[in-house]
Amino acid sequence: MEEFIDILKNQIKELELSPENYNSISEKDCYIGALLLSFIEYLENTKIDSLSQFIEKLQKAIFNEKFIEKLIEDRIIPKSSIAISLEAVINEVKYIFKKYTSRKDLPKDLSIIQNELILKSQNLFITYDNSKKEIAKYFSNSLHYDSKIFVYGYSTDVIYSLIYARQKGKTFTIYLAKGENDDSDKICELLMNNDIDCILVSGISIMLYLKDIDFILTGADAICENGGIINKVGTHTISVCAKQYSKPFYVISSCLKFLKNYIMEQKDLSNINKKYSMTNNGIVDFTPPEFITTFFTDKGIFLPYAICDEIIKLFYNIQ
Numbered sequence: 158m159e160e161f162i163d164i165l166k167n168q169i170k171e172l173e174l175s176p177e178n179y180n181s182i183s184e185k186d187c188y189i190g191a192l193l194l195s196f197i198e199y200l201e202n203t204k205i206d207s208l209s210q211f212i213e214k215l216q217k218a219i220f221n222e223k224f225i226e227k228l229i230e231d232r233i234i235p236k237s238s239i240a241i242s243l244e245a246v247i248n249e250v251k252y253i254f255k256k257y258t259s260r261k262d263l264p265k266d267l268s269i270i271q272n273e274l275i276l277k278s279q280n281l282f283i284t285y286d287n288s289k290k291e292i293a294k295y296f297s298n299s300l301h302y303d304s305k306i307f308v309y310g311y312s313t314d315v316i317y318s319l320i321y322a323r324q325k326g327k328t329f330t331i332y333l334a335k336g337e338n339d340d341s342d343k344i345c346e347l348l349m350n351n352d353i354d355c356i357l358v359s360g361i362s363i364m365l366y367l368k369d370i371d372f373i374l375t376g377a378d379a380i381c382e383n384g385g386i387i388n389k390v391g392t393h394t395i396s397v398c399a400k401q402y403s404k405p406f407y408v409i410s411s412c413l414k415f416l417k418n419y420i421m422e423q424k425d426l427s428n429i430n431k432k433y434s435m436t437n438n439g440i441v442d443f444t445p446p447e448f449i450t451t452f453f454t455d456k457g458i459f460l461p462y463a464i465c466d467e468i469i470k471l472f473y474n475i476q
Contacts, residue, residue, distance in 0.1 A: 158227065161218040164202075165195040166233060185239045186313050189246055189413075193282040196250065200275045205267045212258055220251045226432065238378045238440050240433045241387055245379040245416035246285075252417065253277060281413065288411040288455035289314055293321035296409060296453045304329040305370045309360060310389045311340050312376020314409045318453070320351045329353070332370060334360035336389075360391055363398050372405035372450075379416035380468070384446035384461035387416065387426065390439050396448035405450040412454045415468045 168191040174184060199218060205211045221227075225244050228234045234243065254274060257263075264270055296318040308315060308331055319331065331348055335341040335357045348355040358366060363373075373395060377386040386392070386408055399406040420426065420443045430439040446461035459467055 158218050158221060158224065161195065161199050162228070162231070162233065164198050165191060165228075168192075168195045168198075169233060184235075185242055188234055188239050188243060189285060190282070192243055192246060193250075193278065193285060197275060197278045197282065200271065200278060203271070205271055208258065208263075208267065208270065211267070211271075215254065219247060220254075229433075236433055236435050238389065238433065241378045241416070241429060241441060242414055245414045248417050249413055249415060250278070250281065253281070284455070285411060285413050288413065289317045290321070291455035292409055292411070292453055293318040295458050297322040297325050297327060299453070299458065300327050300329065301371070302328050304372070305332065306330070307332045307334070307363060307366060307370045307373045307395075309334045309373065309375045309392060309395050311344055312409060314411060315374055315376045316344060316347065318409055319348060319353060323351055323353050331355040332358050332366050334358060334363070334391075334395075336360055336391075360395070363395055367398060367402045367404060370404065372407055373399045374407050374409065377408050377410040377414060378441055379414050379418075380410055380412075380452075380464065381443070382415075382417055382419045382465055383421075384449070384464055385420055386410070386444050386449065387420065387429070387441050388444060390442045393423070393442045393444045393448070396444045400448050406444075406448060407451050407453060408449055409453045412456050412468045415465070 169188070172187050172191055174187055174191070196219065203211070203214060224247065225234075225240050228243075229236045229240060234240060254277075257274065257277065258270075264273075292314055300322050304327075306319075306329055308319075319329075322329070331353060333341055333345050333348070333355055341357060345355045345357050375388060375392055375395075377388050379387040381387060396406045398404075423443055426439070426441060426443055430441060434440045449461040452459045452461065452464050454464070456467060
């Protein structure tokens with residue numbers, strides 16, 4: 158594990174990331190990119206004597222259930238929802254590698270196995286790197302002119318999609334929920350600098366705006382196995398309000414954030430909140446699939462009950 162962590166430290170240093178800056182609007186994406194690049198470098202530098210030894214090394218290096226906690230303990234990543242997204246990405250990599258190494262037609266040449274796993278990792282990085290533009294295309298093509306949108310959270314996928322849609326000529330007004338100690342002021346300024354009408358409002362005041370808005374838009378820290386999402390605490394509350402007033406609740410997220418975890422209710426997140434929160438307060442909640450209208454992803458537009466099947470078909474068969 159230490160060898161991989163050293164590689165990750167160098168990647169994080171090059172990107173000038175800081176575990177103190179856990180509310181930055183771009184930090185999460187950078188950590189995911191650093192993790193994938195570190196994994197590629199680790200595979201390239203790993204000597205393989207036998208397949209069983211190689212799998213064991215991978216298990217100890219990154220597929221260890223204590224890996225994320227070790228990164229937090231060593232102050233390599235912040236103790237925040239960033240860890241949840243990283244856990245989801247590791248989950249994807251682990252499943253893809255497990256599926257590949259359990260193939261009956263696995264090559265006998267270990268160097269071929271190593272090169273094919275490196276290629277799969279590179280494809281994952283390229284997929285994630287391109288995901289924002291792909292998501293933005295699907296969202297922009299579905300967006301009606303002069304929409305009024307209530308935005309919750311500070312997902313870079315959401316911000317990129319809104320800016321992309323405006324550049325494509327779409328006009329709309331954003332009601333941006335302001336939270337404590339977040340980057341909402343900077344996000345609002347960024348949107349306005351890109352010719353987007355943006356109004357800062359309190360997240361708990363959503364009921365005052367529901368009659369005027371067309372839909373609610375948010376990101377996701379992770380997509381769960383049943384089609385629900387784990388996201389910034391308060392997301393579920395807003396989704397309930399949206400459903401009560403028949404307002405669409407849209408989620409924008411990369412498919413790589415698929416966490417193979419079946420969450421049924423809020424108490425199922427108690428361990429996650431305990432592990433990744435810097436205070437006694439929860440940092441994320443669970444929004445069930447029945448409160449989500451549509452997912453906009455890099456692989457297309459999906460209903461919540463269909464998205465997991467699509468992710469499994471698309472990602473787990475990645476070449």
